[in-house]
Amino acid sequence: MDFSMNDEQRMLSDSLDRLLADCGHSDPRKTVTAGSKAGGSNGAWQALCELGLPAMPFSEEVGGMNASATDMVMAMTAFGRHGSLEPAIVSIFVAGLLLREYPADPALATLKESLVQGDAKVAFALAETTGRYEPTRIASKAERTGTGYILSGSKAVVLGGDEADRFLISANTSGDGGERPGLSLFLVDRSAQGLTVINQRLIDGRGAADLHFSGLAIGQDARVGPDGRAIDMVECINDIAALGLAADALGAVERINSLTLEYLQMRHQFGRPIGSFQTLQHRMVDMVHEYEHLKSLVYIAAARWNSGDVTERKRSVSAVKRFLGTRSRAAAADAIQMHGAIGMTQEYELGRCVKRVLVADMLFGNADHHVERLGALLCA
C-alpha cells in the first residue's frame, strides 16, 4: 500500500501546476460571468496538448501514456486548484476513460485518434430541464429510419458543451422514459443539421451549453452502444464525470483552505490576527479535517475505478459525491464566513473556488441522489 505520489505523478502534477498557473485562470480579474467568452482562448488547451495530457488515458500503441484512474485524478485536482476553465474533465478524463471501458465500440473508436492528440473535444449531453439525475427520465427521442435515426429533444447544462466539437447525446429509442430499456446514445457533430447549441456559463465561470434538436438525422454508425440498451454506458459516463468533478473539487477545496488559513494569519482585528480567536481556530481545523476525508474518498474512488468492479465503483463514487455535497459544501460556506465581507466579493478568488464546489455537487448526481444510491446498494 502506498498513497504517496510516484515520481511520474509528481512530475506531471508539477508541470500542470506551472502550466495552469501561467495560463492565468486563477487571476480573479479574469472572472467570467454570463455570456462572456469561454476558456481556451489563452493557449491553455494547446499547452495541455503539448504536455500530452489528452493522451494520458490511452494505450502506448496509439501514443498514449496508459495512465491509471489514480494518475488522472491527480491531474484533475490541479485544474480545480488553479480554477482552470478548460474542459479537461469531460474532454480528457471522461472521454478517455470511457473509451478505455468500451474499446470495442465502433462509434467511440472513431474518436480515438483526435482525442489522443487533443484535436477534438467531446461533451456529454445527458441531463435535461426535467428529470434531474435519473438518466432514463428524459424526453429526447430517437426515431428509427431506414438508414439511421432522427433525433428530437433538448439537453441542459452540458458541461464543456460550449467548446465541444462532438456531443454524446442520450435519447429514447422506445418507451416514454423512466424505464431502463429504451435508452440509446448517439455521437453527434456540433455542426449537424438540426442541432442548435446555446453556449452558457456556469456559476464558477466554466463553460457549458444547452442543446436543442429536431429533425436531426444521423446514420446507424453514429449510435454508441447497443440500441435501447445504453443505460450501463450512460451510468458509466455519469460515474466517471462524478469522479472527475470530485477530483477537481478536491483541488478547489485545497485552495479554499490555503486562502482561508492565509487570511486568518494576515487579517487583524481587535489588535491581533483573527486566527488567534478560538472559534475560528476550531473551524479552520475542522476544514482541514474535512479536506483530508474528501481526499481519501477521491483516492479510494479512483482506486476502485482501476479495479473494474462496477458495484464497488458505484459505491465509492457515490460516497465521495455525497461527502462533497454535504460536508465539503458546508466547509466552503464556512470559508466565506471566516473571511467576512471580503469573501463575498467577486474579485477575490475564494468565491470562484466555492462555486466550483457547488457545481461539483450539482452536476452528475447531487448529494441526495448519491446517498439514495448508496443506501440502495446497502440493501442489495
Next chain:
Amino acid sequence: MDLSYSKEEEAFRLEVRLFLEENLPDDMSGSFRSFKRHTHEQSMRWHRILYAKGWVAPGWPEEYGGAGWTPVQQYIFEEEAMLAGAPRLRPFALKMIGPVLQKFGSPEQKERFLPKMLSGEEYWCQGFSEPGSGSDLASLKTRALRDSDGYIVNGSKTWTTTAQHANWMFALVRTDTEVKPQAGISMLLIDMAAPGLEVRPIRTIDGDHHVNEVFFDNVRVPADHLVGEENRGWDYAKFLLSNERVSIANVGQSKAEFGLLLSIARREMKNGRPLIEDPHFQSKLADLEVLLIAQEVTNLRMLSSTQLGGEIGALSSFLKLRGTEIQQRINELAMEAAGPLGAAWFTRDEQDGERGVPDYAGYGTHGWLFSRAFTIFGGSSEIVKSVAAKHQLGL
C-alpha cells in the same frame, strides 16, 4: 399566557390584507412569484405607496409622521406584506438613522431630514465599516477634523449597501485620537453629492452590485450635521443597532420564501413524482418548518414582552442568529431543488423562460450565494455570539 392574536389584531390583519390586495402593484407581486428579487426601483416605489397611506414608518411615533403601531401590529403588517410579495423597505432611514435623529437629533435636523425620509425623496446609506474595521468597528479611522466651519473628512468606508442610490450617509468618524477608541467617535450626516466624495462599486459573488466603497478626500461637512454631541457617536451607534426589534427575526420574509420553496418542490419532478412527495426532501422541508414555527413563536414572545414594557433581552440576538440561519437554509434547499439546472449562471435580466428552463432554476443558487452575507453584515454571527456570551451570560 395567551398566545393568540387579539380581536383587534385580527381586524388589523384583515385591513392590511385588503390594502395589499388593492395597492400592491402587480409587477412587484409578480417578481416575487416568478422568483426574481425586487429591484431598488420597486422597493422605493412601494415606499412611496406606503407613504401616501401613512404606513411607511409603522414604528415611528405619530408626532414624526409614523403610524404609531404596536410591535405586534408592525409584525402583522410585515408578515402580510411579505406573503403578498411586497418588496422589503430599505432599513437605513426608516429603521436606523430615523429613530436616532428622533432621540438625539437637533430640532433643525428633525425638521430637515425626517419628512424626506418618510416621503422617500431622500435615500440614505450607512457608513460604518471600513477596510480595516469590520468586526472591530471601534477601530475605525476615517478622520473628521474640526475647523471653524465644520468638519473636514478624510478616509474611506466599505461594504456600503446601495450607496450608489444614496443622497445622504450617516457615518461614524474619528474626532478624537487621544482617548480610547470608542470615546473618540462621532456621527455625521454627510451629503453624498459633496465634493471629494467618491462611490465605487463592489461586485459580489452573486454577480450583483449591492455594496460599494466610499472615499472621502477633504469632504466638508457643516457643523450642524453632527448628530448629538461630538465623541458620543458610539453610543448612538449602539442605540441604532439595538433599536431593531420587529423584523430582526425575519419571520415574515422567511415564511414567504418558504412558500416559494414549497412551490418549487411541488413543480419539480423527481422519479416521476413531485419533489415535495419525495420522503428524503420532504424531511428536509419538515425540519425547516419546525425551525420556522419555533422562530415565529419566539419572535412573538419577544414582541409581546416589549409591548408590555419588558426588555428585549437575550432573545433579540438569538432571533437574529437563528433567523439568518433559517434564511440560508431556505435558499440552500431551493438550490438543491433545482437539481443540475442550478449550476448555470443567472442574471436578473435574463429570462430563464427563454432557455426553456423553469423560472426558479437559478433562484436558490443566487440566494445561497447572496445569503452568505446575512451572517456577516450588521455584526457577524461570531461577534453577536461573543457579545451575548459576555453581556447576557456574564461569561
